[in-house]
Amino acid sequence: MNKVRSLFQSKEGISQTIGVMFLVIAVALLITCIIGVLGAAHEISVMDNYAVEMTKKIGEVGKCSDTEIDKKYNDLKAATGLSPTMTISAPDGYFNSICKTVQYGDQIIVKLEMNIKMLGFSDYNITFPFSIEKSTQSEQYWK
Numbered sequence: 001m002n003k004v005r006s007l008f009q010s011k012e013g014i015s016q017t018i019g020v021m022f023l024v025i026a027v028a029l030l031i032t033c034i035i036g037v038l039g040a041a042h043e044i045s046v047m048d049n050y051a052v053e054m055t056k057k058i059g060e061v062g063k064c065s066d067t068e069i070d071k072k073y074n075d076l077k078a079a080t081g082l083s084p085t086m087t088i089s090a091p092d093g094y095f096n097s098i099c100k101t102v103q104y105g106d107q108i109i110v111k112l113e114m115n116i117k118m119l120g121f122s123d124y125n126i127t128f129p130f131s132i133e134k135s136t137q138s139e140q141y142w143k
Contacts, residue, residue: 036118036126043116046080047132054086055110055134062140064088064108065100084114090138102138109135 057072058064065088077083093106102108113131 040116040118040128043082044130047082047084047112047114047116047130050076050080050082050084051110051112051132051134054112055108055136058088058108058110059136059139062102062104062108062138062142063100064090064095064102082114084112087111087113094142096142099142101140101142104138104141106138107135108138109133 053076054069054072058069061068063069069088073086087110089109089111090102090106091109094103095101095106111131111133113129115127116130118126118128
């Protein structure tokens with residue numbers, strides 16, 4: 001007990017204590033940053049899988065707008081908790097703008113955009129925009 005008391009009474013003991021306190025704070029900040037980065041990386045991975053699933057469905061349907069596509073979007077939204085904005089386009093080839101159909105073998109591009117949150121201290125979160133773009137080919141032949 002006297003040894004501990006002497007550490008706090010001497011100048012060397014106080015500087016060591018302050019050094020340890022700063023080290024503990026630095027380690028806590030580092031752990032918080034790592035958790036935030038890992039959370040954002042997980043959200044990006046989930047969004048990539050989301051885009052792959054949507055691209056498969058859109059390629060099967062062969063349309064840029066359909067009830068099956070909306071159902072798949074809502075199912076994935078409920079399963080993942082993510083709600084990105086989705087843009088579907090068919091830049092090349094045959095595209096019927098009235099029926100939103102894309103001819104067999106033509107490219108369809110799916111773009112998902114969302115703000116990703118990197119967790120921080122309590123109410124302080126860092127958000128950054130993230131978009132992912134996938135492409136597929138239409139698997140439907142439209143007469």
